[in-house]
Amino acid sequence: MNTRTTPAVSAVAHASAPALALRDASLRYGRRCLWSGLNLQVEPGEFLAVLGANGSGKTSLLRAILGLQRLDTGTVLVAGHPPRRGRDDIGYVPQQRHVDPLVPLRVRDVVGQGLDGHRWGIGWPGPGRRRKIEAVLDAVGATPFADMPIGLLSGGEQQRVRIAQALVADPKLLLCDEPLLSLDMRSQRTVTALVDRRRRTSDTAVVFVTHEINPVLPYVDRVLYLASGQFRVGSVEQVLNSATLSELYGMPIDVIHTGGRIVVAGLPETAPDADHALAAAGGAA
C-alpha cells in the first residue's frame, strides 16, 4: 500500500487542524525557565486569554508561536504548519508603540502592510488588494480616517488600525499582545468587540495577552495563566480562583468574583523568582 500522504489528503488534514497546537513546549533564557511542558491546543473560533505577571513569558510565548523565538523543547504548529515568516496563517497585534506624528504612512498603507509587509516595499495596487483593505477598514470602523497619517490618530484609533492590519490577510490565528493597554473603557470595549466579532464570523482563533481579565470576560473560552515557570489552562472558573493562583505563586492570593467582575488581591507585580521556576517540574493543565 502506498503510505505517502497525497497533497489532497494533506490539505484536508490541515483544514481540520487546530488553529494552534503546542506540544511539550518549553522556553528558557539562560538558567531561567519561563515555562515548560506546555501542551496547548486552540480550536478555530476559540478565545484564549493569556495572563501572568510582568516577565512571566507572555510575549515570549507569542514570539515562539510566530516562529521568532526558538523553543528549547517541543513543537508549535499553526493550522497544521510550523510557523514561518510570510505565511498568512497568523495575524499579530504587537504591544502598542508610540507612532511619531511625522510618520508619513497613511492608515490604509499601514493596513496594506498586513498583506505584503513581509516583502520589500508596499505591494502593487490592484482591485483585489484594494477591496480587502477597504473591507477591513470598514469592519474596524476606520474608513473615516483611512487617508490620515497614522501618527495623528488617538491611541484607540491606532489600535483599531493595528487590528485591521492583523486581520487583512484573513488569518486563522490572531495573536494580540496587550491590545487594551492605556485605552479608556469605551475603546477597550470597541477593540474587544471587534476581535470577538471576527472570531465569530470567520472562526479566527484568538490568543489575547492581557493584564486585565474583566474587559474580555464576556468573550473568554479558556485562560492560560503563566507564573513561576508553571502554567494552568482551563475555564475562567477553573483557573481564576484563590486556590489555583495561590498554588501557582506559592503565596496567598485572593480571587473574588463579584458583580460579574473578578478582583485579584495579593499578586506580586513581577514574575516570582527564577529559582522557583527552575525548581518547578513544569505546569499542569
Ligand SMILES: Nc1ncnc2c1ncn2[C@@H]1O[C@H](COP(=O)(O)OP(=O)(O)OP(=O)(O)O)[C@@H](O)[C@H]1O
Ligand atoms: N531574548 C531574551 N533573552 C533573555 N531574556 C529575555 C529575552 N526576551 C525576554 N527575556 C526575559 O524573559 C522574561 C519574560 O519576558 P516576556 O516579555 O515574555 O514577559 P511578559 O510576560 O510578556 O512581560 P510583560 O507583562 O512585562 O510584557 C523577562 O524577564 C525578560 O527580561
